[in-house]
Amino acid sequence: MTRQCLDKDIKITPVQGRVHVIFDDAEIASSLNALELDEPGAPLRIYVPRGDVREDVLEMSETHTTCPYKGVASYYNLKTLTADGPDQAWYYPDPCPLVEPIRDHLAFWGDRIEYRRSEV
Template sequence: MADKPRLQPGPDHPITIRPSTERVVVTVAGKVVADSRNALTLQEANYPPAYYVPLTDVDRSLLERTETTTYCPYKGEAGYYSIPAGGEKSVDAIWEYTAPYDAVAPIVNHVAFYPNRVDSIETTPL
C-alpha cells in the first residue's frame, strides 16, 4: 500500500485556526451534546468554517465511538463518534483528529460536528 500523501496548507489551500468569538451549543434529540465558550474556528480553503469544540465541553456519555476513519492530507487521520439518541441521522456525526499534523495541532483534544447530522449548532456572541 502506498504512503498517504501529506500536504502543507498554503496559498492554494489555506487553513486558519482561531479562537471562536462565539459560544457553541450542539443539540441532538433534545439533549445538549456540547456547550463551549472555548471552541476553535477552523477555516479551510473554500469550505464552510468548522467549529472544533474541546472534548472537555462535550457530554461524552452521549457518544459512541465508531470504526469509521477518514484521511485528510492536511490534517491526518480522523476518527468518528455517533450520537445514538439521534438515531440513523446521527451516525458518524462527530469527527476528531487524535494526532493532527503540526499545521493544525491546536485541534487536538477537540471534536467537530456535521451540521446535517445533529439537530442544531447554535452560536451566540461571547
C-alpha cells in the first residue's frame, strides 16, 4: 500500500521545561523532550516520547485513523487502578515526512487528561 502524504503548514517545536501528563489525577508521563505540534485548524497537540510514558497504563487499541498530513495513527486505551480511557492516546508508527519528529511519540486527549508544565 502506498502512503499518500499531503503538505500543510505544520510546525513542530520542542516544549520548554518538563511536561507532565495527568490522567484521572495520576501522572502517566513526564518528559523533558516533549514536542508541540501546531497544525492550522486543529488544537495544539503535545507529543511525548514513548519512553517517557508509563507502559503499565497503555493497552493497545484496535482503533486506527488516517490523517493526510501525518499518516495512520494507532491508539492506546489508558488504564489505571481507578479509571479507563478508551482511545485516549495515539501515535504515528510510520509518520509522513512532514511530521517525522513525532515518530515514537504519543499524544493524549480526553476530559480526564491534563497537561502540566514545570521548570527544569
